Amino acid sequence: MPFDQTSLTPVRQGTETLTPFAAYDEAVQGTVAELTGGRSPVAAMEAWLDWASHLAMSPGKQVDLCLRAAAAGARLATPPADSGTALSGTALSGTALSGTWLYDWLMRAHDASRDWWHDATTGVRGMAARHEQVLGARINEAFQAASPANALLANPALQRATLERGGLNLLEGAKNFAADHFGPKQPASDTYVVGETIAITPGKVIFRNRLIELIQYQPTTSTVHPEPVLIVPAWIMKYYILDLRPQNSLIRFLVEQGHTVFSISWVNPTADDQDVCMDDYRREGVMAAVDVISQHLPGRRIHAAGYCLGGTMLSIAAAAMARDGDDRLASMTLFAAQTDFTEPGELKLFISDTELSWLDSLMARHGGLDGERMGAAFQLLHADELIWKPFVSRYVLGETAPLNDLMAWNADQTRMPRRMHSEYLRSMFLRNDLAAGRFKVGDRPIALRDIRVPVFALGTGKDHVAPWRSVYKISLLARSDITFVLASGGHNAGVVSEPGHKGRSYRVLTMRATDAYTDPDAYLERAAAHEGSWWPEWQRWMAERSNERVPAPPMPPALCDAPGTYVLAA
Structure with a gap:
């Protein structure tokens, strides 16, 4: 009797409907993914197979590697001139120390092996560049773990x-x-406590739905710029990176400069939120905040600023608003936020069809990703x-x-809903739909070129999460005046860059919508260099695009005091 597959009842998994066979495969992959940290072993096997098969067809490369191995072996067999004296390495404290020749030899052997494997897995003719990068990362991980410097016995x-x-x-x-x-x-710290020593800028939660609490901050000046500021932080971490201690709070700085500031505080989702999608974050996040502000301050356009993932979502919302004739934004600011993902930095190593399939299987077990x-x-x-x-x-x-x-903020981690995170990684990192004009809001695609409000974009020089050259691509996509600032520091420390912070600097250049394209290298040549914090530069930029100051608005009825309740959820 033939097997009747149609008699099998489909299994519903989140928003997907899977056959029992597919659900079984997902369960197996999810179990393995628990052991691999969500990384696909297939991706590594693909890279190794690509390397091995091309190396097998490259006899010249093989001879080269044999000669390199022989030379490295000869060097290791020859004692260094300073053996038996001071150790060539350094202690954890950074000072030279006396040690054994064995440790010195182990470190030399370790470095020589790492260099040989680097040579072996790069420059193999025909090998895919992505696989070369994947192998490089995996080999680097292995050698860092095996370093004699980490071993008590060595x-x-x-x-x-x-x-x-x-x-x-x-x-x-x-x-x-x-x-x-x-x-x-x-707790990460007894010194830095949310609502007690950090995230203490006075304010009120004036709105709450299932995804956000909207905080309005108490004005400290009698008059304010009429256009309010809305901050859209990344929901991958908690919002108060922009409201740490009073000395380095960007939110407090803006309030003291006469801006009416609102900030979204995202919920920390649980497994019950696994079906929340990207468009929910747009509608119930960015747009809900815009609606509340517009009701509270009618007729006033909004300076909207998005950080990292929040900046990407703000770009989506702004493009949809422009498409639909919604002119409630006065400007758009992006902090270390990408809109084009062709050069997204190191995370790209973890993004492929197979990697995302295994990550989906892992998230299916928990309803999200912690x-x-x-x-x-x-x-x-x-x-x-x-x-x-x-x-x-x-x-x-x-x-x-x-x-x-x-x-302490970095240790206060959040989770990501399964469906939203999968949609984000696939539509942005894997397919680059937003930059390509394929990303849909409603039943129609949006285009960043529809954004015509002034744009202030910040990149940071040491950013590995959102490399500044990737952030800079907004200048290729939006048809508006763009002021691009390149600040010193990394993805977080470069943003938390208060006035008076030692060693801070930035470059700034405004490019008009009618100007010819300025490529990143030309930007470095033309942008004016400044010492100090970029915060006053941004504040002046918004002030120049605001109307004359008006009396500070009254605070609306509140649900609770800032920082609210969502930020406290573990």
Whole structure:
């Protein structure tokens, strides 16, 4: 009797309807993904197979690698001229230390092996560039993990520290490990507490729905610029990165300069929110906030600013508003936010059909993705600084590094709904739909070229999440006057760059809609360089695009005091 597949009842998984066979495959992949951190083992196998098959057909490369291996072996067989004296490496403290020739030799062998594997997996004729990058990342991860500097039995600096402390450092390290991995999660800091020492700019929650609380901040000046400022933070982390301590709060700075400031505080979603989609974040997030502000301050256009993921969503909302004739925006500001994802930085290594399939399977088990798993992907790319050095410091040396406010915020992680996160990664990173004019709002696509309000775009020089050259692509997409600022620092520290912060600098250039295109290299040549914070530059930019100041508006009825309730959810 033939097998009747149509008799099988489909299984509903979130918004998808799967056959039992497909649901079984998803469950199996999700189980494996728990062990791999959501990364697809197939992606690694594809890269290795591509490399091996092309290397097998490249006899010249094979001979080259054999000669390189022989040369490296000869160097390792020859003792260095300074063997037996000062160790060539450095201790964790950064000072030279005396050590054994064995450790020196192990470090030389480790570096030589890493260099050989780099040579072996690059420049193989015919190999896909993406696979070369994937292998490079995986090999780098392996060698950083295997470094003798991380091993107590190999590193004389760790051995000496253990002897000097009589092994108490190992006991303290074990306590730190137990606190980090067993029992209830401890607060990141007793010093930086939301609503008590950070996120304390006075304000009120004036609106709440299932996705956002909208905070209006108490004015501190008798008159204000009539156009309010709406901040759309990324929902991948909590909003108060822009309202840390009073000394480095961008929100407080704006209020003190006479701006009426509103900020979205996103909910920390749970598994019950797994079917929330990207358009829900647009409608019930950005547009809901715009509607509330317009009702409270009718007739006043809004300076809207989006940070990272929030900037991408603000761009989507602004393009849809422009398409539909909604002129309630006075300007659009993007902080380290991408609108074109052809050069999106390091995250691209984790984006492919197979990677997203495995990530979807993992999210199906939990209804979403938690912050620790998202952060782990970036940590692996910089494992030496973000994983192994902290590992040695905390668990081997038993040290507890003091946190600053930015580190405490970074540890206050959020989750991502399954459907929204999958849509975002596929439509933006995988297909680049927004820049290509394929992204739909409603039943029609939107185009960033429809945005005609002035744009202020910020990139940061050391940003690995949203590289500044990628952020700069807004100048290719929007047909409006664009002021682009390139600030010192990284994705977070470059944004939290208050006046008086030492070592800060920025470049700025305004490009008119009628000007010929200025490429990134030409921008570097033409942009005016300034020392200090970029915050006053942005504030002046908004003030110049605002009408004459008016009396500060009254605060509307409130649901509760800032920072609200959503930001406190673990």
